[in-house]
Amino acid sequence: MQDIMTSWEVLSKLVSAGNSAELIDYIDTLSPPETARAISRLTSEEQQRLLSILSPEDAAEVIEDIPEVQAAEMVEEMDIGQAAAILEELDSDHLVDVLAEMDEEASQAILNRMDQEDAEEARKFLEYEPDCAGGLMISEYLAYKADDTIQDLLDDLHQNREEYADYHVQYFYVVDKDERLIGVLRMHDLLFPRRTTQLAALMIPSPLRVKDTTPLKKLRDFFEEHEFLGVPVVDEDDRMVGVVLPGAVEEEVSKQKTRTFLRLSGIIGGEEFRTMGLLSRSGRRLAWLTMNILLNVIAASVIAMYQDTLAAAITLAVFLPMVSDMSGCSGNQAVAVSMRELSLGLVRPSELLWVLAKEARVGVLNGLVLGLLLGAIAWLWQGNIWLGVVVGGALAANTLVSVLLGGMLPLVLKRLKLDPALVSSPLLTTVTDMCGFFFVLSFASAVLPKIIGS
Template identity: 65%
Template sequence: MHPIESKKLWEQLSELINADEPEQINAFLNSINPADTALAVSRLNSAEQSRLLTLLRPEEAAEVIEDISDTQAADLIEELPPEQAAAILEELDSDHIADLLGELDQDDANAIIEQMDPEEAEEARQFLTYAADTAGGLMLSEYLDFRGDQRVQDVLDDLQENREDYAYYDVQYLYVTDDENRLRGVLRMRDLLFPKRTEKLSNLMISSPHKVSVDASLEDLRNFFEEHALFGVPVVNDDEKLLGIVLPEAVEEANQKQSTQQFLGLSGIIGGEEFRSMPLLARSGRRLSWLSLNIVLNIIAASVIALYQDTLSAAIALAVFLPMVSDMSGCSGNQAVAVSMRELSLGLVRPTELLRVLGKEASVGVINGLALGVLLGAVAYLWKGSPFLGLVVGGALAVNTIVAVSLGGAIPLLLKRAKLDPALVSSPLLTTVTDMCGFFFVLSFAALVLDKL
């Protein structure tokens, strides 16, 4: 075995970079799968990462960029001179260019765009005007379109003449447009195989094809591809002009990215994806931004206990049940949050249906609250032999569960109406409220029967 083969992937790659061996670097990267490429690149230090992209040809560097996450790729791109970054981006698909430029600071993105080919630069600027989770932000501008009066032979000649350029396109359909680039029809590739070579495209095309607006949301696109088993859908503006195509895999990738962002938000990672290869202060800042807010929320919850410290001192057994009441209610509330989030994502509930959701969740809250309250109250009674202690903690849990479940169902709808991210805010907000209410119910109920505890 060659000595280098016994080393870890990133160690092998590091040696090749430090030896200035671009051909061997490219051969090495081509010999491993994309996941291994992402791993190896992430373990390099920042100087080696920049040197890697500098040593490779733009088309080779673009392949590396495609194998790593957009967040990591943007970090690497912004360290390069604008002209070198532009050369690499020009080798990527249009939607990937837009994704990477969208990750950069506006000044860095503009500096790179200025170095791009004028036609591609104009296209990149246009892409940046679309929201990332819309058809405009997800579409590809690489598609094939022809005029209706062209013949089958014309199309076949064009495909043959430009075969090297078209080899990188995702060609499942051909689009028929007029002189103003308005969409008139669509052709499947098979539609070119059997007709006469002299047949006009207007006689073969599917008229009035499925299409989506450039402003169509990610949810709209997801619903479209669930309903229509197509390999892609054309994107048009208000004037019916063809702008690009959206592929189902782009929608699936955007869904996964959205789910990742929601998971990170619920986990308290603010500002996007975090990788351990990122700078220490950047990683710390993404976590502290949430943890600092969480301190404030916990102080608010703890202030309720301070108001009833005399009650707590007189019946110290209550301290055992305080966290149980707040935690169990919080769990019940988060179940309601999850259902509302899911129904919002599927379009099964609208933000305006607040009363309906409150009614549905309150019903569940009453049943589950009473069941949990009886269980916890029985535990308290068996432990201390005090029926009043059982009534206090059981009653507090029952009432707090009703509150938590009702709010858990409603908060995501309220946040959606306020144009805030429900995935990011719902859970921490609900946790704070259930803590405060749980402490309040336990201690206020206890204060009413303090002499009997």
């Protein structure tokens, strides 16, 4: 029986044949995730040939189905003229996302070959942070003057129907002669009035809007409060510059969660896919791992300072990882609470003392409970109460330190404009390990004869 070909095997065969119509017909049968999966399994040469066979419009549709990181890699390898032609066909938000993932030299080369108006618009969008209204908005919207009539609007729709067919048109916006937003029209507002009626008589005046600098959190709150299909974006002079769709906000929220997860997992150079180049993937991981080597050397140096104590009471080696690990867990809980409260706006970086006061009480209580438990275990296991006092006391002290540090670090790093999600974890791990080793070994050194003498 003939084996069933995988989607990428079929795609590879169609690319070799070079028939663009058959290629598009087959890609249309695939879901966007399967399209991305199939294209990612092609060789670099096949990917380049695929994009070159398709028309710029069809190639742009394919690029919209794959992650921006992979799209950027594919486009960077193309002839600049071909790449510019394809990117011109992307929606403004997709265009900026792909350009942002490219090397600056490559993106500027492509922008220089694009239509001047499109290139200038893209450069303007690239100036915004990706997680604000300016970075999330689309520039494809329909705006008319207040003295235009319904007939003027309908004539414009008819004359530009092919171009507007790809727009996410949910509302019509009304602007003055200086492009300042003054009103909004819903589609059904145009159905019944006379066609000679001016838009100013039908529009909802002074519509809700957001500034181009509005952060992601406020955009999310806006769409949770208002069930709009889009919100107009204005600049500091109240001129309309774009529209933010709720889907774009939800997508960016999801991206931020993914980026945070990747960073906490040790992937700090950006998204990684197994189809990416070996050196690129290796570099993304080594950036984290090499830093951890240095941090662990610092923690291990404490053990070296007390190696005589450890050699005399080797039983302590069993409890060192337990003290550091338990304290690290307590510290990470405090980090999580601080990160969550920062994201919700429930705490500010300046409220450090308030956070420390709250965490200190939890740290003392949990430290005593955990210290008594581990101390009791050590005592029952070895029959030496002093070993229990050393181990339990070290865990109690280290729990307090880790909880205070875990609650404080995200606020301090946020104030220094560093990424709390990225830096908090390695710093916390290093300090809790170092302090845990120090507490156990220094306490043990103070009562070493009593531990050894058992």
